[in-house]
């Protein structure tokens with residue numbers, strides 16, 4: 001069940017490709033395009049390649065690509081292969097759904113399930129991209145770009161001294177994150193805060209008497225909150241993520257008042273898990289308190305093409321909520337899809353970037369829209385209360401008994417080579433059974449705009 005390792009080619013030889021953004025998406029883009037022979041230059045505005053935060057879950061849809069790029073052994077050495085994913089009820093801690101990542105799973109999805117420290121994955125991708133021939137610069141901010149008939153002129157600025165320069169290329173790929181300079185040219189939208197905030201933390205796993213035998217990804221899901229644990233770095237580190245709904249954000253949203261900048265702060269964190277099991281409450285002491293992540297996504301886009309020579313990808317195109325653990329994987333899928341379609345076009349004759357970008361956007365935009373929308377739904381399902389929680393738990397148990405692959409196949413069994421979303425863009429929509437569902441945040445905003453009183457608006 002292993003994917004073949006890509007043989008480097010010269011399909012894109014002579015193509016000068018500029019990437020803006022050196023996160024996981026940009027680094028993966030530099031690698032995938034360099035492996036096809038392109039002359040890649042990447043600009044990252046930060047002084048070093050660095051990821052903030054801790055663990056990342058990489059499903060088989062991501063591991064297959066890392067394997068194709070020849071990095072499987074390295075990421076497994078640096079990361080951890082959990083045996084299972086356990087969903088547990090956050091009030092009782094009882095297991096409600098266990099997903100086994102053993103042999104059968106690996107055969108079914110053609111890849112393993114990996115967890116890895118963000119900075120380890122980024123370092124591996126950066127090093128591999130450099131080895132494949134890409135040139136990566138830090139401390140360079142991309143200010144904008146002009147499309148010419150035969151290429152693109154990119155305006156850059158060195159952050160150390162403010163010196164500006166123009167660079168010429170055949171293509172610009174905007175992997176510049178959720179506040180992308182280039183997204184603004186195709187969408188005048190703002191991030192959509194979810195009212196949920198994440199606290200993270202890592203600690204020594206072998207020294208932790210209660211957790212030292214942990215071999216799984218465990219997610220305790222409960223009313224308005226959840227708590228995730230998994231090992232990292234071969235079991236040396238314990239990664240924990242505590243997520244809850246911010247009452248102060250909610251109040252501002254429903255009352256239409258100004259949102260406090262520090263919503264989800266330590267004051268709110270202190271009480272956010274009081275209704276959960278004492279096991280979870282006992283674990284919160286090791287979370288980092290000096291920083292927290294206000295979770296937001298953006299509305300899905302149906303086009304990522306800025307011009308015949310510019311495209312946005314990764315979080316610049318599709319920042320998701322984190323519930324399907326696929327934001328970084330989608331960025332890697334984007335990178336591989338672009339490199340694959342461009343090299344296939346080059347192999348078949350003359351490379352037309354306008355046509356390649358349209359094809360890439362046609363395949364990737366519906367795929368990522370489905371992940372973004374389903375992520376919103378999945379998060380709401382995790383956080384339900386009362387009778388809905390009991391029904392949710394029973395539904396999860398039934399999914400385990402009746403076989404859960406059918407719910408995950410669309411996400412984890414993906415290969416851009418099949419062009420399945422290009423052939424049928426309706427695959428990007430939610431399945432028929434969920435069509436009536438409406439995102440809570442949309443509902444509240446719509447009700448407020450209708451003039452409904454604040455006390456009637458609930459999430």
Ligand SMILES: Cc1cc2nc3c(=O)[nH]c(=O)nc-3n(C[C@H](O)[C@H](O)[C@H](O)COP(=O)(O)OP(=O)(O)OC[C@H]3O[C@@H](n4cnc5c(N)ncnc54)[C@H](O)[C@@H]3O)c2cc1C
Pocket residue numbers: 020021022023024025026043044045046055056057058140141142143175176177178180181198293313314315316319320322324325326327328329330331
């Ligand atoms: C709590 C949480 C948990 C998550 N868990 C998972 C998970 O388990 N699995 C998963 O797959 N994903 C997960 N994600 C999502 C994932 O982290 C992101 O989707 C992914 O890292 C996005 O990568 P990116 O390279 O597209 O963007 P970014 O990581 O945002 O990188 C963009 C880069 O561009 C640079 N940049 C921006 N503007 C400029 C400019 N003008 N010039 C030059 N450089 C610029 C920035 O400095 C940055 O380095 C999670 C996210 C969160 C918040």
